Amino acid sequence: MNEKSPFINILPPQAATNSGQVDGLFWFLNFITLLFTLLVVAAIVTFAVKYRRGAHADRSNAPLENLPLEIAWTAIPLLLCFVIFGWGAVIFFRNANVPKGAMNIYVVGKQWMWKVQQPSGRWEQNEIHVPVGVPVQLTMTSEDVLHDFFIPAFRLKADVIPGRYTSYWFEATKPGKYHLYCAEYCGTFHSKMGGTVIVQEKADYERWLKSGNVQKSRAVAGEKLFRQYGCSGCHGLNSSVKAPLLEGIYGRGRALEDGSFVIGDDRYLRDSIYLPQKEVRAGFKPIMPTFKGRMSEADVLQIIDYIKSTGGAGGNSISSSDSNKGNANPYGTGAVGNDDISTRSGIAKPQGATR
Protein backbone atom coordinates (compact mmCIF):
# COMPACT_ATOMS: atom_id res chain seq x y z
CA MET A 1 0.00 0.00 0.00
CA ASN A 2 2.81 2.38 0.74
CA GLU A 3 5.59 1.27 -1.60
CA LYS A 4 5.50 1.47 -5.34
CA SER A 5 6.90 -1.00 -7.81
CA PRO A 6 9.99 0.38 -9.55
CA PHE A 7 8.34 -0.33 -12.90
CA ILE A 8 4.94 0.95 -13.75
CA ASN A 9 2.57 1.67 -10.93
CA ILE A 10 0.12 -1.04 -11.95
CA LEU A 11 1.62 -3.70 -9.71
CA PRO A 12 1.18 -4.06 -5.96
CA PRO A 13 4.09 -2.90 -3.78
CA GLN A 14 7.08 -5.19 -3.48
CA ALA A 15 7.27 -6.14 0.17
CA ALA A 16 8.88 -9.57 0.29
CA THR A 17 12.18 -11.04 -0.80
CA ASN A 18 10.69 -12.88 -3.76
CA SER A 19 8.54 -9.99 -5.04
CA GLY A 20 11.25 -8.68 -7.34
CA GLN A 21 11.96 -12.12 -8.82
CA VAL A 22 8.30 -12.76 -9.57
CA ASP A 23 7.95 -9.31 -11.12
CA GLY A 24 11.07 -9.87 -13.22
CA LEU A 25 9.57 -12.99 -14.75
CA PHE A 26 6.22 -11.24 -15.15
CA TRP A 27 7.78 -8.38 -17.12
CA PHE A 28 9.91 -10.76 -19.17
CA LEU A 29 6.78 -12.70 -20.21
CA ASN A 30 5.05 -9.45 -21.09
CA PHE A 31 8.05 -8.28 -23.09
CA ILE A 32 8.19 -11.55 -25.06
CA THR A 33 4.44 -11.41 -25.72
CA LEU A 34 4.62 -7.82 -26.86
CA LEU A 35 7.66 -8.46 -29.06
CA PHE A 36 6.02 -11.34 -30.94
CA THR A 37 2.70 -9.52 -31.20
CA LEU A 38 4.52 -6.63 -32.86
CA LEU A 39 6.42 -8.96 -35.21
CA VAL A 40 3.20 -10.70 -36.29
CA VAL A 41 1.29 -7.44 -36.72
CA ALA A 42 4.20 -5.94 -38.71
CA ALA A 43 4.23 -9.00 -41.01
CA ILE A 44 0.45 -8.81 -41.51
CA VAL A 45 0.55 -5.11 -42.38
CA THR A 46 3.61 -5.45 -44.66
CA PHE A 47 2.17 -8.34 -46.66
CA ALA A 48 -1.32 -6.83 -46.78
CA VAL A 49 0.12 -3.70 -48.34
CA LYS A 50 2.66 -5.39 -50.59
CA TYR A 51 0.28 -8.00 -52.01
CA ARG A 52 -2.93 -5.96 -52.00
CA ARG A 53 -5.26 -6.36 -54.97
CA GLY A 54 -3.92 -4.51 -57.99
CA ALA A 55 -0.37 -4.24 -56.63
CA HIS A 56 2.39 -4.95 -59.12
CA ALA A 57 4.23 -7.35 -56.82
CA ASP A 58 6.19 -10.22 -58.29
CA ARG A 59 4.19 -13.37 -57.54
CA SER A 60 6.18 -15.80 -59.69
CA ASN A 61 8.42 -18.54 -58.30
CA ALA A 62 7.03 -18.30 -54.76
CA PRO A 63 9.43 -20.26 -52.49
CA LEU A 64 7.90 -23.45 -51.06
CA GLU A 65 10.49 -24.02 -48.38
CA ASN A 66 13.23 -22.18 -46.54
CA LEU A 67 15.21 -24.42 -44.23
CA PRO A 68 17.15 -21.77 -42.28
CA LEU A 69 13.89 -19.87 -41.64
CA GLU A 70 12.11 -23.02 -40.43
CA ILE A 71 14.97 -23.95 -38.12
CA ALA A 72 15.00 -20.42 -36.74
CA TRP A 73 11.28 -20.28 -35.98
CA THR A 74 11.53 -23.64 -34.23
CA ALA A 75 14.76 -23.14 -32.32
CA ILE A 76 14.16 -19.60 -31.05
CA PRO A 77 10.75 -20.27 -29.43
CA LEU A 78 12.09 -23.54 -28.02
CA LEU A 79 14.97 -21.69 -26.44
CA LEU A 80 12.63 -19.04 -25.07
CA CYS A 81 10.39 -21.74 -23.58
CA PHE A 82 13.39 -23.29 -21.83
CA VAL A 83 14.38 -19.91 -20.44
CA ILE A 84 10.84 -19.29 -19.15
CA PHE A 85 10.66 -22.79 -17.69
CA GLY A 86 14.05 -22.55 -16.02
CA TRP A 87 13.35 -19.10 -14.62
CA GLY A 88 9.95 -20.20 -13.27
CA ALA A 89 11.41 -23.39 -11.81
CA VAL A 90 14.10 -21.48 -9.94
CA ILE A 91 11.45 -19.23 -8.34
CA PHE A 92 9.17 -22.20 -7.65
CA PHE A 93 11.84 -24.23 -5.87
CA ARG A 94 12.98 -21.25 -3.90
CA ASN A 95 9.42 -20.74 -2.69
CA ALA A 96 8.96 -24.43 -1.91
CA ASN A 97 12.16 -24.65 0.10
CA VAL A 98 11.53 -23.23 3.55
CA PRO A 99 14.73 -21.80 5.01
CA LYS A 100 16.05 -23.26 8.23
CA GLY A 101 14.76 -21.71 11.39
CA ALA A 102 11.72 -20.09 9.82
CA MET A 103 9.06 -19.15 12.33
CA ASN A 104 5.83 -21.02 11.82
CA ILE A 105 2.42 -19.40 11.68
CA TYR A 106 -0.78 -21.41 11.47
CA VAL A 107 -3.52 -20.34 9.09
CA VAL A 108 -6.98 -21.88 9.09
CA GLY A 109 -9.42 -20.77 6.41
CA LYS A 110 -13.09 -20.83 7.27
CA GLN A 111 -16.16 -19.45 5.54
CA TRP A 112 -15.48 -16.51 5.57
CA MET A 113 -12.46 -15.54 7.52
CA TRP A 114 -8.82 -16.29 8.17
CA LYS A 115 -7.85 -17.57 11.61
CA VAL A 116 -4.18 -17.14 12.34
CA GLN A 117 -2.09 -18.34 15.26
CA GLN A 118 1.32 -17.03 16.18
CA PRO A 119 3.95 -19.39 17.63
CA SER A 120 3.40 -17.64 20.96
CA GLY A 121 -0.19 -18.89 20.92
CA ARG A 122 -1.77 -15.54 20.17
CA TRP A 123 -4.75 -15.71 17.86
CA GLU A 124 -5.67 -13.23 15.17
CA GLN A 125 -8.62 -12.92 12.87
CA ASN A 126 -8.17 -11.59 9.35
CA GLU A 127 -4.87 -10.12 10.46
CA ILE A 128 -1.33 -11.37 10.48
CA HIS A 129 1.44 -9.65 12.34
CA VAL A 130 4.92 -10.56 11.16
CA PRO A 131 8.36 -9.17 11.91
CA VAL A 132 10.38 -7.70 9.06
CA GLY A 133 13.41 -9.65 7.84
CA VAL A 134 12.44 -12.97 9.41
CA PRO A 135 11.51 -15.96 7.24
CA VAL A 136 7.94 -16.97 8.04
CA GLN A 137 6.50 -20.34 7.19
CA LEU A 138 2.77 -20.72 6.90
CA THR A 139 1.14 -24.05 7.69
CA MET A 140 -2.33 -23.74 6.23
CA THR A 141 -5.49 -25.76 6.13
CA SER A 142 -9.21 -25.21 5.73
CA GLU A 143 -12.08 -25.94 8.06
CA ASP A 144 -14.59 -26.30 5.23
CA VAL A 145 -14.05 -25.59 1.53
CA LEU A 146 -11.19 -24.58 -0.78
CA HIS A 147 -9.82 -21.14 -0.05
CA ASP A 148 -6.77 -19.41 -1.43
CA PHE A 149 -4.40 -17.39 0.67
CA PHE A 150 -3.26 -14.37 -1.33
CA ILE A 151 -0.95 -11.51 -0.34
CA PRO A 152 -0.26 -9.55 -3.55
CA ALA A 153 2.54 -7.47 -2.05
CA PHE A 154 4.42 -10.67 -1.16
CA ARG A 155 3.56 -12.29 -4.54
CA LEU A 156 2.27 -15.15 -2.41
CA LYS A 157 -0.76 -17.15 -3.44
CA ALA A 158 -1.48 -20.69 -2.34
CA ASP A 159 -4.53 -22.89 -2.21
CA VAL A 160 -5.77 -23.72 1.26
CA ILE A 161 -7.21 -27.19 1.07
CA PRO A 162 -9.53 -29.02 3.47
CA GLY A 163 -7.95 -32.22 4.73
CA ARG A 164 -4.42 -31.21 3.90
CA TYR A 165 -1.61 -28.98 5.15
CA THR A 166 -0.15 -26.66 2.57
CA SER A 167 2.96 -24.75 3.31
CA TYR A 168 4.49 -21.60 1.95
CA TRP A 169 7.03 -19.15 3.18
CA PHE A 170 7.97 -15.52 2.77
CA GLU A 171 10.25 -12.93 4.23
CA ALA A 172 8.81 -9.45 4.50
CA THR A 173 11.19 -6.66 3.59
CA LYS A 174 9.28 -3.49 4.42
CA PRO A 175 7.23 -2.55 7.46
CA GLY A 176 3.71 -1.52 6.58
CA LYS A 177 0.21 -2.79 6.04
CA TYR A 178 -0.67 -4.95 3.07
CA HIS A 179 -3.83 -6.50 1.70
CA LEU A 180 -4.74 -10.11 2.33
CA TYR A 181 -7.35 -11.77 0.13
CA CYS A 182 -9.07 -15.06 -0.44
CA ALA A 183 -8.49 -15.78 -4.12
CA GLU A 184 -10.73 -18.79 -4.60
CA TYR A 185 -14.51 -18.50 -4.85
CA CYS A 186 -15.71 -20.07 -1.62
CA GLY A 187 -19.33 -19.03 -1.23
CA THR A 188 -21.55 -16.03 -0.68
CA PHE A 189 -19.11 -13.81 1.19
CA HIS A 190 -15.95 -14.86 -0.63
CA SER A 191 -15.35 -11.26 -1.64
CA LYS A 192 -15.44 -10.20 2.00
CA MET A 193 -12.92 -12.81 3.08
CA GLY A 194 -9.70 -10.93 3.55
CA GLY A 195 -7.77 -8.74 5.87
CA THR A 196 -4.46 -7.11 6.58
CA VAL A 197 -0.89 -8.19 6.90
CA ILE A 198 0.96 -6.01 9.35
CA VAL A 199 4.72 -6.05 8.91
CA GLN A 200 6.54 -4.58 11.89
CA GLU A 201 10.07 -3.97 13.02
CA LYS A 202 11.18 -6.78 15.31
CA ALA A 203 10.94 -4.67 18.45
CA ASP A 204 7.43 -3.50 17.54
CA TYR A 205 6.41 -7.06 16.79
CA GLU A 206 7.73 -8.25 20.16
CA ARG A 207 5.83 -5.45 21.86
CA TRP A 208 2.68 -6.36 20.00
CA LEU A 209 3.06 -10.03 21.01
CA LYS A 210 3.25 -9.03 24.65
CA SER A 211 0.35 -6.60 24.45
CA GLY A 212 -3.25 -7.65 24.76
CA ASN A 213 -4.06 -10.74 26.70
CA VAL A 214 -0.95 -12.85 26.76
CA GLN A 215 -1.73 -16.41 25.92
CA LYS A 216 -0.08 -19.71 26.46
CA SER A 217 2.21 -21.03 23.78
CA ARG A 218 0.65 -23.32 21.21
CA ALA A 219 2.27 -26.38 22.76
CA VAL A 220 0.94 -25.55 26.23
CA ALA A 221 -2.50 -24.87 24.81
CA GLY A 222 -2.23 -28.15 22.94
CA GLU A 223 -1.45 -30.05 26.13
CA LYS A 224 -4.58 -28.64 27.71
CA LEU A 225 -6.64 -29.67 24.68
CA PHE A 226 -4.98 -33.10 24.80
CA ARG A 227 -6.55 -33.56 28.23
CA GLN A 228 -9.83 -31.77 27.46
CA TYR A 229 -10.63 -33.97 24.49
CA GLY A 230 -9.77 -37.02 26.53
CA CYS A 231 -6.75 -38.01 24.44
CA SER A 232 -4.73 -38.49 27.60
CA GLY A 233 -7.33 -40.95 28.89
CA CYS A 234 -6.11 -43.54 26.41
CA HIS A 235 -2.71 -42.24 25.32
CA GLY A 236 -1.52 -41.38 28.82
CA LEU A 237 0.95 -43.42 30.86
CA ASN A 238 -1.55 -44.64 33.43
CA SER A 239 -4.48 -45.20 31.15
CA SER A 240 -6.49 -48.37 31.32
CA VAL A 241 -7.00 -48.48 27.57
CA LYS A 242 -3.89 -49.60 25.77
CA ALA A 243 -3.22 -46.96 23.13
CA PRO A 244 0.16 -45.98 21.67
CA LEU A 245 2.12 -43.48 23.73
CA LEU A 246 2.58 -40.25 21.83
CA GLU A 247 5.55 -38.72 23.66
CA GLY A 248 8.54 -38.26 21.42
CA ILE A 249 7.02 -39.77 18.30
CA TYR A 250 7.21 -36.63 16.22
CA GLY A 251 9.35 -37.15 13.15
CA ARG A 252 10.06 -40.79 14.03
CA GLY A 253 9.19 -43.86 12.03
CA ARG A 254 6.06 -45.74 13.02
CA ALA A 255 5.39 -49.40 12.19
CA LEU A 256 1.84 -49.97 11.05
CA GLU A 257 -0.45 -52.94 11.38
CA ASP A 258 -0.25 -53.59 7.61
CA GLY A 259 3.53 -53.95 7.77
CA SER A 260 4.43 -50.54 6.35
CA PHE A 261 6.14 -47.61 8.01
CA VAL A 262 5.22 -43.96 8.20
CA ILE A 263 6.87 -40.92 9.72
CA GLY A 264 5.06 -39.28 12.60
CA ASP A 265 4.75 -35.92 10.90
CA ASP A 266 1.96 -33.34 10.80
CA ARG A 267 0.09 -35.17 8.09
CA TYR A 268 0.24 -38.49 9.96
CA LEU A 269 -0.83 -36.99 13.28
CA ARG A 270 -3.71 -35.09 11.72
CA ASP A 271 -4.95 -38.14 9.83
CA SER A 272 -4.67 -40.26 12.98
CA ILE A 273 -7.03 -37.88 14.74
CA TYR A 274 -9.57 -37.48 11.93
CA LEU A 275 -9.15 -40.85 10.19
CA PRO A 276 -7.92 -43.17 12.95
CA GLN A 277 -8.65 -46.35 10.99
CA LYS A 278 -6.40 -45.30 8.13
CA GLU A 279 -2.99 -46.06 9.60
CA VAL A 280 -3.22 -48.31 12.63
CA ARG A 281 -0.08 -48.72 14.71
CA ALA A 282 1.34 -52.24 14.66
CA GLY A 283 0.15 -54.25 17.62
CA PHE A 284 -2.94 -52.16 18.29
CA LYS A 285 -6.60 -52.56 17.47
CA PRO A 286 -8.47 -49.97 15.39
CA ILE A 287 -10.65 -48.86 18.27
CA MET A 288 -9.95 -45.13 18.34
CA PRO A 289 -13.00 -43.04 17.44
CA THR A 290 -12.67 -40.28 14.89
CA PHE A 291 -12.57 -36.68 16.05
CA LYS A 292 -13.87 -35.38 12.73
CA GLY A 293 -16.54 -32.81 13.46
CA ARG A 294 -15.61 -32.69 17.14
CA MET A 295 -12.17 -31.17 17.02
CA SER A 296 -11.43 -28.07 14.93
CA GLU A 297 -8.44 -27.81 12.63
CA ALA A 298 -7.02 -25.14 14.91
CA ASP A 299 -7.19 -27.50 17.90
CA VAL A 300 -5.56 -30.29 15.91
CA LEU A 301 -2.66 -27.99 15.01
CA GLN A 302 -2.13 -27.13 18.67
CA ILE A 303 -2.23 -30.76 19.74
CA ILE A 304 0.38 -31.52 17.07
CA ASP A 305 2.50 -28.73 18.57
CA TYR A 306 2.12 -30.32 21.99
CA ILE A 307 3.11 -33.78 20.72
CA LYS A 308 6.06 -32.20 19.00
CA SER A 309 7.09 -30.43 22.17
CA THR A 310 7.40 -33.77 23.96
CA GLY A 311 10.47 -34.54 21.88
CA GLY A 312 11.11 -36.72 18.90
CA ALA A 313 13.35 -36.61 15.92
CA GLY A 314 12.22 -33.12 15.11
CA GLY A 315 10.64 -34.37 11.95
CA ASN A 316 11.94 -35.25 8.55
CA SER A 317 10.04 -32.45 6.98
CA ILE A 318 11.46 -29.43 5.27
CA SER A 319 10.86 -26.95 8.00
CA SER A 320 11.79 -28.87 11.03
CA SER A 321 14.47 -31.41 10.14
CA ASP A 322 17.52 -29.36 10.94
CA SER A 323 15.73 -26.16 11.48
CA ASN A 324 15.89 -26.26 15.22
CA LYS A 325 19.57 -27.04 15.38
CA GLY A 326 22.09 -24.27 15.53
CA ASN A 327 19.82 -21.70 14.07
CA ALA A 328 18.55 -19.59 16.85
CA ASN A 329 15.21 -18.16 15.96
CA PRO A 330 13.49 -16.28 18.71
CA TYR A 331 10.07 -17.16 17.33
CA GLY A 332 10.77 -20.61 16.00
CA THR A 333 9.25 -22.53 18.86
CA GLY A 334 7.03 -25.36 17.95
CA ALA A 335 7.59 -25.15 14.25
CA VAL A 336 5.54 -27.88 12.69
CA GLY A 337 6.91 -29.24 9.46
CA ASN A 338 5.01 -29.48 6.26
CA ASP A 339 4.47 -32.92 4.91
CA ASP A 340 6.87 -33.06 2.05
CA ILE A 341 7.31 -36.09 -0.12
CA SER A 342 10.18 -37.58 1.83
CA THR A 343 8.01 -38.02 4.89
CA ARG A 344 5.47 -39.96 2.90
CA SER A 345 7.87 -42.42 1.43
CA GLY A 346 7.52 -44.74 4.37
CA ILE A 347 11.04 -46.06 4.01
CA ALA A 348 12.37 -44.92 7.35
CA LYS A 349 13.09 -47.56 9.91
CA PRO A 350 11.13 -47.34 13.13
CA GLN A 351 13.12 -46.13 16.07
CA GLY A 352 12.43 -45.18 19.60
CA ALA A 353 9.93 -47.98 20.03
CA THR A 354 7.02 -47.04 22.18
CA ARG A 355 4.33 -49.30 23.34
Ligand code: CUA
Ligand atom coordinates in the same frame (compact mmCIF):
# COMPACT_ATOMS: atom_id res chain seq x y z
CU1 CUA B 1 -12.39 -18.16 1.03
CU2 CUA B 1 -12.92 -17.25 -1.13
